[in-house]
Amino acid sequence: MKDKDYSRLFAEFEGVEADLIPVLVRIQERDGYISEEAVRRVSRFLRLSENQIYGVASFYPKFRFTEPGKKSIKVCMGTACHVRGGLFLSEAVGWQLGVGIGQTTADKRFDFQRAGCLGCCTLAPVVMVNEDVHSRMSVIRLKEILEKDD
Amino acid sequence: MISFETRREKARRKWDQLEHSKAPVIYIGSATCGRSAGALKVLQAVKETLKEHKLNAKIVQVGCIGPCYMEPLMDIRLADSPRICYANVNPQRARKIIESYLLKGNPLPELAVGHFGENGHPVTEGIPRFFEIPMLQPQVRLVLRNCGMIDPEDIDHYLANDGYQGLLDVLSQKPEEVIEIVKEAGLRGRGGAGFPTYRKWEICRSVPGDQKYMICNVSEGDPGAFMNRALIEGDPHCVLEGLMIASYAIGASHGYVYINSDYHLAIQRLRQAAEQMREYGLLGENILGTGFDFELTIKEGAGAFVCGEETALIGSVEGRRGMPRSRPPFPAVEGLFGKPTIINNVETLGTLPNIIRNGAAWYRGYGVKGNYGTKTFSLVGSVRRGGLIEVPLGTKLRRIIYDIGGGSWKPFKGVQTGGPSGGCLSEESLDIPVEYESMQAAGSIMGSGGMIIMDEDTCVVDLALYFLNFTQKESCGKCSPCRVGTWHMVTILDRIARGESDADDLAKLQTLAETAARASLCGLGQTAPNPVLTTLRHFRAEYLSHVQDKYCRAAVCRELVEYDIDPEKCNGCQRCIEICPTEAISGAKSELHRIDQLRCIKCKACYEVCRYDPLASDAIVIRSRRRAS
Structure with a gap:
């Protein structure tokens, strides 16, 4: 800059x-x-x-000190999302991308974070990819999103 | 300079024109919840359809009207007909509705959920009144009256609906008189603790000093709560008007809105609202010629749960770490930048214009003795009709969960209120009324309004562990009962969830929880053990089955469950084999598959595929088995 x-x-x-x-x-x-x-x-x-x-x-958990990837995957860890399986989503992302929370993939395509509560609780569980909120997620739909190339 | 009266006249005419518009008006609910359900795509489709058929219609983007499970919502009003609301609209459906209603005059009653007019109009045949459908009928909308009805980005819409009348009334009275009205109305802080609003104000008012501050708390760090965001997105001016009324009452000339920086849309709407207020002479010096000066700052916070605590919030506004300090002095005496400061919740402030405009007696007409008025809740979790609701205080939990929410999907287990500071109540507690005292007596709290419904698929041990994990991470670390206490509670709960606990763990957990509650410095630590204490009280049997039988009835606690394939059902489609990340499943096409328990990481991927994939046959089961300890 x-x-x-x-x-x-x-x-x-x-x-x-x-x-x-x-x-x-x-x-x-x-x-x-x-x-x-x-x-x-x-x-x-x-x-x-x-x-x-x-x-x-x-x-403040919001701030990060490492460079993010091209796509930022945030899995919501709010209560409603937890009750409806947010933890499984979060682990699935980890497995799929091979990175831990707060890390970026080696090719800089994705970074993976957990979010407090995104406030879309009635659409739980939700995952945010950059600024888009994907609602009523499942492990399979998540895989589709991660594999989509753009 | 145009006078306020002229502006209001103009605003009323503008509103009238919209209400009696000859051209059709299309309303689209596009708050954050609507957007994540696809409201902007619907908006795009509506625009395209209108253009294609060369139709002339007005499009108004409104806030959230509440029934989030119906999102995205689209309403249409034709000239001389009531507004009709359509739910779960997608681009194709939006096109179909517009083509049918606008071109052919058929409102498609089978797709409509409700209308906003009086019954009896020919186009509304077969459509119920919106406010009489089961979810809305038991509700009373006072704070949320404008949400979903007006365009939140247009100050004229607010003005035409009695906006800023409360401020106008207040400015002609003495501050003491304003405090008196709020006292009479019996308004209590809607942030959760229920401290009488007037008493805080009186203290601040009586402290000498020329500079005082008023802060509106939109930190909303509770997971599972979104009432404040929805209110600001749907009706930002009502909160700002309340903020000004409160400032006038305590003698503050500078107000802050402390808002979570993740609430992009809400921040944008507040900024826009502030600009419009300035243009209309409602901000700055000598407001409306009354000699009242007021400045407004929108302050973005970085979203830490502890910043809901008053002294931590002040630290965060000042640009420091959000750590609470010991009190006294209370912020009302020594707060922001060392000056007397009042911090009120969004909903408290949003209620003020209503109280001032309609009088204290009117407000006391809602709710029950000692708990007057209404409260908003975000009704979420395993509930059929989730969303943002508003009910009078004193309403029974059962009415909220069953009449408004329609009950849970699977057999009901309990309800969690008040977020990480609150507690879980079981079936037996459903007949208690929602009041500050009765909720506390039952072991939970009213809280800021999160209400999470649990069904038999939720494990209370897992839920308690979830909340404790949350508070443990959010604990600022200043005092040891909270920092160390939450950590130890997490360790014990984790042991229980893994099935590695022994008999005295429950007693240890109880003692630890009680100690942390008594000894912690601020509200976070004092209330953090609540989820543990209430689940131990209301769901002890479930803890015992984890400890003694190593059995998790809900089949949630991972170490206590196994994944199995039902040989009767498995059709050998190999979909689970493709998705399994650890190659734990094997089997040839059309033959029974097998799960290698040693490789299985219990990630639930195969379970979902097996349930939802059209080729699969719902053969994978997750079950927990009783084991003797």
Whole structure:
């Protein structure tokens, strides 16, 4: 990312400590993760130490520090999804892709995460692929989605 | 500058025009739940169909009306006819309905679920009134009155439906009078604890200081709850109006909406709503010429469950780790940036405009003594008619689950309320009314409104383990009863679920749970043992069968089940062999297949294929066997 990408992003904010979480959210939306460089830039912008930024960012499960894959698979781990078999889906993804939670496949095509609750509980169990929510999933339908090439 | 009155007149005319439009109006429920069910594809299909037939119709995107199991929903209103609602619409069906109703005048009653007008109109023959269908009939919609009815992205729709009238009324009164009305109405915090709203406000009001803050809590970290998101997506202005009313009452001039950053659509709608308010002179300095100044900040949080706790939430807004601190001082005295701060739940704030507009006596007409008004719930899990509902307090659980929800798919086992802080209630508790005190007496809590129905396929040990795993991960780590206590509870529960427990594990679990509940610093730790304590109380037999017989009746706990093939049913289709990730199944085509128990990882893939694949014959069974310990 270039200087101007950061200055454009920072322009929305006042530059006070309270902006830290929204700034990190915006960076993760843009890059998909919080890179070391991003932390350095934010540190200079908000006048907070890098340690403090890592301290805050690592507290919240939302933030990730490794590069995501092209497709982000998030399996919902909410209660309704759990009751209707979310755990099985999550394991099936692991088996299918050969990666653990929070990891990215070697070819960078997929990364695999668990999500708290996506709030579509009546359509449980759900899996989110990038921004699309797939409802009433099964292990088989999941396999179809993962094998679909695009 | 255009006056507020003029704007409202204009908004009313605009609404009237829509209500009495000569052109057909098509409403599509496109909140997050509708979208994930495919509402945007339906929208696309509607547009194409209209274009193809050169039809002129207005399309309005509305919020969620509640019955999520019917999503996506599409309503159509022709001139001089009531609005008719269609459920489970897909692109093909949308096309069929439009072609039939708009072109030929046949509303296809067999596809319609309800209409919004009075009975007796010729086109509604054979269609019930929407609010009289079984799921809606027992409900009372006060907070949700606009959800699904108005366009949430248009402030004029809100204005035309008495929007901002409450704020207008309040600004002509003294703040103390406003607090008095809320006190009389008996409104209690809808976040779950049920603390009287007015009392919090009074404390904050009486603390000296020029700068005070009002925060609306949309952190909604409970898994299985989505009431707050749905309300904001369906009617953002009602929450913002409530926020302003509360701010005026406590003397705050700056309000925050703290919202989970995963709620993209809700954030977008709030931002848009704030812009429109500014344009209409409802934000900024000297609002409507009354001398009241108000600024609004929408703050995105990073979604941690503990941030539902007031002091943790404040930490998160300030840009720190969301860790609670010990109280006092309470936030009402020393909160955000060290200033007096009130934090109210979305639903509490969303109720305020109604109370102010209609008066305290009107509000007390709903609910029962001490528990006035209504409460929204997200009714989910193994229930036939799931969705977002609103009922008066004092309604019996049985009525909610059976009359509104239609009961569970398989025989009913229990209901879980209040999320990870709440508890599980069994069949015997179904006749208790939904009130703050009675729910607590039964061992659960009202909570923010998650209500998860369990049937015989749910194992309570597994559910307790699930919740404890959740709170253990979300525990911020500051105090040891919570950090260490939850970890040990998870370990014991895991042992029970694996069938490796011994007789005194249940007693240990009970002691541990009671200690963590008493000794933890904040609400998270104090309530984290609730799922364990309530399941131990209401479902002890199930724990005992896990401990003594190593038997899981629901066949959920993985170490206690095995996968088998029913030789009577298996037709040798080899579908399970293709899908098995560990090559545990073998067998030739058209011959009985066999599962190698040592290789089987119990991933359920074969089970699903066998049940749902057209070639397969539902031969795979998952069963748990009693074993003597």
